[in-house]
Amino acid sequence: MTSRFSLFRLTAMIRKEFIQMRRDRLTFAMMLGIPVMQLVLFGYAINSDPKHLPTALFAQDNSVFTRSLVKGMENSDYFEIVAHPETAKEADNLIRTGEVQFVLQIPPNFSRDLQRGERPELLLDADATDPAATGNAVTGIQLLVATVLNRDFEGPLAILRPSADPVNLIVHRRYNAEGRTELNIVPGLIGVILTMTMIIFTALAMTREVERGTMENLLTMPVRPLEVMMGKILPYVIIGYVQATLVLTAAYWLFDVPIAGSLWLLAFVLFFFVAANLAVGFTFSTLARNQLQAMQMTMFFFLPSILLSGFMFPFRGMPQWAQWIGEVLPLTHFLRIVRGILLKGNGLSEITPDLLALLSFLTVVSIISLNRYRQTLD
Amino acid sequence: MSQTHHAEPPADAPLIINVSGLTKSFGSTKIVDGIDMQVSEGEIYGFLGPNGSGKTTTIRMLCGLLTPDAGTGTCLGHDIISESALIKLKVGYMTQRFSLYEDLSIRENLAFVASIYGLKKPREAVRETLEKLGLETRANQLAGSLSGGWKQRLALAAAIMHEPKLLLLDEPTAGVDPKARREFWDEIHQLADNGLTVLVSTHYMDEAERCHKICYLAYGKLLARGTVNDVIRQSGLVTWLVSGNSQRQINRLARELTARSGVEMVAPFGATLHVSGANDNALDAAVAPWRNEAGLSWKKVEPTLEDVFIHMMQSASDNFG
Numbered sequence: 049m050t051s052r053f054s055l056f057r058l059t060a061m062i063r064k065e066f067i068q069m070r071r072d073r074l075t076f077a078m079m080l081g082i083p084v085m086q087l088v089l090f091g092y093a094i095n096s097d098p099k100h101l102p103t104a105l106f107a108q109d110n111s112v113f114t115r116s117l118v119k120g121m122e123n124s125d126y127f128e129i130v131a132h133p134e135t136a137k138e139a140d141n142l143i144r145t146g147e148v149q150f151v152l153q154i155p156p157n158f159s160r161d162l163q164r165g166e167r168p169e170l171l172l173d174a175d176a177t178d179p180a181a182t183g184n185a186v187t188g189i190q191l192l193v194a195t196v197l198n199r200d201f202e203g204p205l206a207i208l209r210p211s212a213d214p215v216n217l218i219v220h221r222r223y224n225a226e227g228r229t230e231l232n233i234v235p236g237l238i239g240v241i242l243t244m245t246m247i248i249f250t251a252l253a254m255t256r257e258v259e260r261g262t263m264e265n266l267l268t269m270p271v272r273p274l275e276v277m278m279g280k281i282l283p284y285v286i287i288g289y290v291q292a293t294l295v296l297t298a299a300y301w302l303f304d305v306p307i308a309g310s311l312w313l314l315a316f317v318l319f320f321f322v323a324a325n326l327a328v329g330f331t332f333s334t335l336a337r338n339q340l341q342a343m344q345m346t347m348f349f350f351l352p353s354i355l356l357s358g359f360m361f362p363f364r365g366m367p368q369w370a371q372w373i374g375e376v377l378p379l380t381h382f383l384r385i386v387r388g389i390l391l392k393g394n395g396l397s398e399i400t401p402d403l404l405a406l407l408s409f410l411t412v413v414s415i416i417s418l419n420r421y422r423q424t425l426d
Numbered sequence: 427m428s429q430t431h432h433a434e435p436p437a438d439a440p441l442i443i444n445v446s447g448l449t450k451s452f453g454s455t456k457i458v459d460g461i462d463m464q465v466s467e468g469e470i471y472g473f474l475g476p477n478g479s480g481k482t483t484t485i486r487m488l489c490g491l492l493t494p495d496a497g498t499g500t501c502l503g504h505d506i507i508s509e510s511a512l513i514k515l516k517v518g519y520m521t522q523r524f525s526l527y528e529d530l531s532i533r534e535n536l537a538f539v540a541s542i543y544g545l546k547k548p549r550e551a552v553r554e555t556l557e558k559l560g561l562e563t564r565a566n567q568l569a570g571s572l573s574g575g576w577k578q579r580l581a582l583a584a585a586i587m588h589e590p591k592l593l594l595l596d597e598p599t600a601g602v603d604p605k606a607r608r609e610f611w612d613e614i615h616q617l618a619d620n621g622l623t624v625l626v627s628t629h630y631m632d633e634a635e636r637c638h639k640i641c642y643l644a645y646g647k648l649l650a651r652g653t654v655n656d657v658i659r660q661s662g663l664v665t666w667l668v669s670g671n672s673q674r675q676i677n678r679l680a681r682e683l684t685a686r687s688g689v690e691m692v693a694p695f696g697a698t699l700h701v702s703g704a705n706d707n708a709l710d711a712a713v714a715p716w717r718n719e720a721g722l723s724w725k726k727v728e729p730t731l732e733d734v735f736i737h738m739m740q741s742a743s744d745n746f747g
Contacts, residue, residue, distance in 0.1 A: 264491065268517070269543065
């Protein structure tokens with residue numbers, strides 16, 4: 049053994065390292081897959097200036113001014129009129145369920161008051177649970193209203209052209225009047241933390257049995273697959289509740305997050321969300337050959353979950369394909385539910401569509417994992 | 427190695443394992459190829475063969491860990507294909523690798539096994555087992571911190587806690603010191619005396635000699651079975667034991683004999699040489715030129731089990747390898 053640095057030995061080490069890298073296909077795939085995934089997600093999917101936000105038009109006055117206002121809004125690219133509610137209740141429901149981001153309310157006698165120069169009120173209700181999603185649109189509309197309306201006062205009406213402010217635009221930032229980001233982030237954090245920890249816990253717990261050889265012993269004993277799966281999952285459900293409670297407590301006491309809805313309802317939904325993530329972890333564990341692979345698969349799932357669910361970036365800012373992927377992920381639906389319950393005070397009926405999506409995800413993944421779980425070593 | 431002679435089970439004892447045509451492939455390679463096996467109650471049945479010969483795969487098929495591709499038969503009176511769940515209840519299996527939880531204590535491991543098997547009085551069963559092992563004082567020690575010999579004893583104790591009728595041991599003494607090995611085998615014999623049937627795979631010849639019956643597996647095929655003497659006799663192998671004056675002479679002789687036709691195997695044992703062949707006359711003719719060499723003394727001996735196994739392995743590789 050010489051003490052001099054040997055290029056020869058270094059080369060031998062490097063060569064061995066590359067051979068091992070090549071053998072571990074999954075790690076190799078991750079080395080290329082993660083950068084590609086990040087490029088696509090950050091480069092194409094994420095957009096912090098969302099456009100074409102679904103807007104409901106609650107028009108109680110139909111005139112040339114209303115029409116040009118709507119046209120102007122749509123031309124701004126920020127708004128897209130998708131619904132025409134007839135009543136205030138209907139309009140309110142649209143925003144509560146999250147079907148629309150905005151409701152523009154045009155009061156009766158709008159054009160008459162406008163022509164009289166009485167600065168009629170124009171009410172824009174914004175779902176401000178995610179301040180980032182509404183911010184630019186709200187800023188945009190102030191300017192837009194003045195420009196659009198002033199253009200209509202032409203010819204003989206030009207003398208009526210109001211100065212700078214033809215209407216009294218009232219923007220009503222609902223659920224988060226001060227536009228505090230933490231009201232959006234902190235409840236969402238419950239979902240993010242659970243997604244990460246639950247999947248890792250189960251994926252590792254099962255893979256560990258295989259890696260350490262205890263699986264072989266377990267399989268020879270008279271224990272059924274469902275018993276193994278539930279026995280592996282249920283302890284982590286409890287851990288999941290503890291984690292959720294921790295974040296919720298912090299949200300309430302430290303971050304002043306309102307709890308507008310029912311905590312029992314949240315606890316109920318939490319069960320299915322946790323179970324869905326655990327089922328994902330269980331499925332990973334049936335695919336991974338060792339704990340490292342299980343960790344890597346978790347990363348592969350976690351990255352799109354955090355980026356495409358609407359946690360970090362406005363869901364509606366993403367292109368259609370990214371939204372479709374997002375719709376598949378359990379975190380997306382849980383975020384809508386948890387924000388709905390805590391901030392908007394949503395009840396079971398408002399969260400049902402997202403709850404059903406969670407349940408379908410849970411069912412499909414459970415079936416896959418139970419089918420993948422082998423009672424033999426075949 | 428047979429200081430402790432134990433009675434063989436009576437000839438009319440019922441068959442605990444009775445399978446035929448057992449076959450299993452992984453990909454395109456047949457790991458186990460049409461094995462027939464009969465093991466009677468109370469028998470210690472040795473399972474021998476080189477690495478990769480299909481021993482572990484066969485054991486796993488018997489206890490329902492693997493589904494055979496072909497073959498029929500019963501284990502403890504239950505169909506090995508359709509009733510593997512019932513078989514599991516009555517079989518104790520000790521895996522090649524320590525497969526209890528290293529991060530659980532000895533007591534916790536035993537308690538887990540006891541409840542999975544649904545023992546009536548799990549707490550008592552654990553206490554009795556600890557007592558029998560002499561591990562009461564160390565019951566709270568983590569299983570992972572035990573030495574190889576103790577791990578093996580613990581694994582055996584866990585495997586028989588639910589009082590199985592059949593015990594499957596997959597190379598139970600690999601990496602265990604000679605004293606622990608001997609104690610282990612004494613216990614196996616005690617269990618067999620009480621009517622437990624034991625199927626044990628091993629690489630050690632001395633362990634093979636402590637079995638009531640053995641079978642030899644190579645390339646997934648069963649090449650020989652019976653008592654140790656049966657297997658040696660069936661092989662038809664003839665062996666010369668040559669001792670010489672010097673190690674150099676023996677080494678030279680080994681080199682010269684190796685290539686001769688009629689000589690199948692030349693194996694040095696210290697200062698002696700085992701020269702074996704399947705054909706008596708051909709072997710004698712092959713060694714004739716050296717028979718009268720000064721300093722060498724020649725003696726015909728019964729081949730050892732090891733000679734027989736290596737011979738079988740070589741001819742098997744000629745036939746199937």
